Amino acid sequence: xxxxxxxxxxxxxxxxxxxxxxxxxxxxxxxxxxxxxxxxxxxxxxxxxxxxxxxxxxxxxxxxxxxxxxxxxxxxxxxxxxxxxxxxxxxxxxxxxxxxxxxxxxxxxxxxxxxxxxxxxxxxxxxxxxxxxxxxxxxxxxxxxxxxxxxxxxxxxxxxxxxxxxxxxxxxxxxxxxxxxxxxxxxxxxxxxxxxxxxxxxxxxxxxxxxxxxxxxxxxxxxxxxxxxxxxxxxxxxxxxxxxxxxxxxxxxxxxxxxxxxxxxxxxxxxxxxxxxxxxxxxxxxxxxxxxxxxxxx
Numbered sequence: 001x002x003x004x005x006x007x008x009x010x011x012x013x014x015x016x017x018x019x020x021x022x023x024x025x026x027x028x029x030x031x032x033x034x035x036x037x038x039x040x041x042x043x044x045x046x047x048x049x050x051x052x053x054x055x056x057x058x059x060x061x062x063x064x065x066x067x068x069x070x071x072x073x074x075x076x077x078x079x080x081x082x083x084x085x086x087x088x089x090x091x092x093x094x095x096x097x098x099x100x101x102x103x104x105x106x107x108x109x110x111x112x113x114x115x116x117x118x119x120x121x122x123x124x125x126x127x128x129x130x131x132x133x134x135x136x137x138x139x140x141x142x143x144x145x146x147x148x149x150x151x152x153x154x155x156x157x158x159x160x161x162x163x164x165x166x167x168x169x170x171x172x173x174x175x176x177x178x179x180x181x182x183x184x185x186x187x188x189x190x191x192x193x194x195x196x197x198x199x200x201x202x203x204x205x206x207x208x209x210x211x212x213x214x215x216x217x218x219x220x221x222x223x224x225x226x227x228x229x230x231x232x233x234x235x236x237x238x239x240x241x242x243x244x245x246x247x248x249x250x251x252x253x254x255x256x257x258x259x260x261x262x263x264x265x266x267x268x269x270x271x272x273x274x275x276x277x278x279x280x281x282x283x284x285x286x287x288x289x290x291x292x293x294x295x296x297x298x
Contacts, residue, residue, distance in 0.1 A: 092156025187219030192259030
């Protein structure tokens, strides 16, 4: 693996399990695990573009792993969903069953209008809570039940209302019973963690409540994540700076605050992306799973 690269997803999978790749133009592609060339633990692997027939202008935004037995289980397919969000605030839930018939050239996962793009896709059991956040620093939390299941070739429904010039910067899906912290980071390197309980449940489609108080000093909100104290993050900037950071080192503050400076940026630079990365402990634990083949995706 190159020095500037890092592991973002690590799945423990068997050879006949499935990986679903969702692109920013709203298409879904499949790979069976056995279709990925096997390599050593230290080999760098192959580009996804060499394994699926993705359009040159399209980018993979999300990867979901589904076990073979789950794809063959009608009850599992009927009770699990792919939940998607777009840059313009649309959210859509589609039964996993609709993605159970592979095509080499992929299928439509969501109808994307001109000027919009898919930013995230998550596998759910229909009982999760959803948080969408906008670049203005507002976030809305609503029940997944508020999003009715729809077919693949549809645009979804309004998840969050956006003002002029605003866009969705992230989606957090909180499975029933879990209590992650909500991490918010701004373009100028300010950030914080906030307790999930500080985000009240609202009706889908509203503007939301403050998750990070944005100012000229902080810049707009650029990322929101559901995190645990033991997680690691990789923060990258527009000028190519990459910093690994432990979530436990980020302070916890209330919603209506700007947080603290996490990174000192040079003039003209800004945060470009924030990614939760696989820790060495996770890699060792997952790779040691009995009888399974670990699959790494950068």
